[in-house]
Amino acid sequence: MKKIYTISALLAAFSIQAQFTVTIQTPPDFKDQDAILYTLNGSKDIIVSKEQSKNNTWTFKYPKNYMGMMKVYFPSSNNTFNFISENKNVNVKLETQTNKIKNVVYLDEANDIMSKIQEGSQKKELILPALSQIKEYYKDDTEFGKALKTEINRLSGGLSGVDQTQHPFIYYYNTNYNKYLSNDASKKVNQEEIITFIDKSNDMLETSSLLRPILVGYLNSGGNTNVTASVDKLLDRLKVETPRGQVVLSELIDIFDVYEMADYKNKYLNLAKDLKCTITDRLASTLKSNANVEMGAGFPNYKFQAPVNTTAKSLYDIKADKKVVVFWSSTCSHCESELPQLLAKYNDLKTKNVQVVGLSLDVDKDSYTKKISAFPWVNDSELRGWNSTYVDTYNVHATPTYFILDANNKIISKPDHVGDVLEYFKLK
Structure with a gap:
């Protein structure tokens, strides 16, 4: 298998003229100096660049x-916030307290609109049903009845006021979210519609x-007994030789x-391994993280x-005859x-010369420190939660996750639960 190296993309990164900028402003008492910008590929965050603060302002x-996204x-400080790009300048002001983000103020038009739509969607799901019930007790010609009707109509509205030509991503996201991820049973789509959407959609x-939740919905729509048939049908349409097929x-x-x-x-990991075509960075990353934790593989070192x-x-x-590495969190x-x-x-x-190493996915230092005071084994944490570097390196998707290593740091067991760990060492 060969890996795609997009030379044009690398050259573009050195372009003096930026396509757009992302500017972040924080109060003077916000202590962080470094910030990292990410884009998205499917459900994977992709690092773009790292910048340092200049007068509490970061410009990417x-x-x-x-x-x-x-x-x-x-x-x-393990602070993070999300926003959208429509290939135009993004301007954000953060309100903070004790070095934590308390509020995000979007100063550019696209993010301001997206934020209001998201807020409206939450109200639509939580408040609209209650308002509809209350409406039955008030006449439309009363002052409160009129106000109630106006609010119901507002919350019931869709993308009114959003110009598709001016805000294509907002229109794309909300239209397809409402169509493919709505809880409204009357709007349920069938598998063929989902396949066509995934196949024909733009970048x-x-x-x-949207891709990950749509795929989960697609699998659920096929039922537990038809998973292979559902997946094969989808991949046959997309073709795994294509970038879209490989992301899926x-x-x-x-x-x-x-x-x-x-x-x-x-089954599908082996399909990916057997591909003879050029593979994308995304699929290469999945293959690498899985190869790192295969039985018999050398467990990558961690500093x-x-x-x-x-x-x-x-x-x-x-140094130990065996090691138990456990990824965990105090929460x-x-x-x-x-x-x-x-x-x-x-x-x-310990009498068997087995050492336990706990690598925590905690964020809060106090919570982590309090918890490890009871654990006499080796403990360490980046205090970055699921942004920790070892999440991708060791293909961690849940806590706790266990690995048993031999004296040469090769993986000799991948227990599902602590009972399996104790059973392995005949201590259960």
């Missing part, structure tokens, strides 16, 4: 045409954040991973950030029930 220059991430499908294949592999549908994941209960600088520096309910079981057998594991 984007060199190409882009319409779709974007986000800015502040790694020091905004990949940048809209990558998304499906991840979906099956998240929902622990191992047989389906392996610790602020390790506890060890002087080791990296995972490989920890994870399953971790809350499983890790105490591991703790209860920790001394028995």
Whole structure:
């Protein structure tokens, strides 16, 4: 398999004239210096560039045409917020408190409109049903009845006032969200309609954040007994040799991973591995993250950030006959029930020269620090939650996730639950 290197895209990145800019302003007491800009490909965030603050302002220059979802991430404080691009300048002002984002003020037209539509959609789902019931008790010719009717009509409205020619992404996103992801049973679409949409849609499908939920809806519409037939029908139409087909294949592999549908994941992961055509960056990334954690593979080394209960600088520096690596979080309910079981057998594991290494997906330092005070094994965290680097490296989709490594850091087991870990070491 060969990987696509888009030379034109690389050259465009060095263009002096930016296609559009993204400007972020924060109050003077916001302490972060670095910010990272991301675009979207399916459900994967793609790093564009990293900028430093100048007088609490960050300016990103984007060199190409882009319409779709974007986000800015502040790694020091783990703040993040989302917005859209319609290939025009984006201007955002953040309101913060104790170095956390409290409100996002969109100063450009497209994001202001999108924000109001999103707010209206939430009100439509939560408030409109209640207003419709209340309306029965008030006559239309009363002052309150008239106001009630006006508000119901406003919330019932769709994209009125949005010029498709001026705001193509807003129109694309909201039209297709309402059509393919609506909770309204009367608007349900069939599989053929979804396939046609995915096949014929323009590039905004990949940048809209709609692809993953639409694919989940597509699989659900086919039923649990027809998963293979549904997937094969979709991929046959799209052709896995095409960029669209490979993005969808990558998304499906991840979906099956998240929902622990191992047989389906392996089937379509093997399909991806066997491709003889040129593969896209997106599919290459999925293949790499899965290859990193295959049985028998060398577990990639990890350089610790602020390790506890060890002087080791990296995972490989920890010497033991075997290691149990667990990805967890203090906010994870399953971790809350499983890790105490591991703790209860920790001394028995040590007598077998087994070391436990916990890599946390926490965000809140206080919560993480309090929790690890009870865990005597090696602990470390980037305090970036699902933005942590090891999420992609080790293909982590849920917590807790376990790996058992041998003395040479090769994967010898991938337990599903703590009981499987203890069973492996005959401690259950």
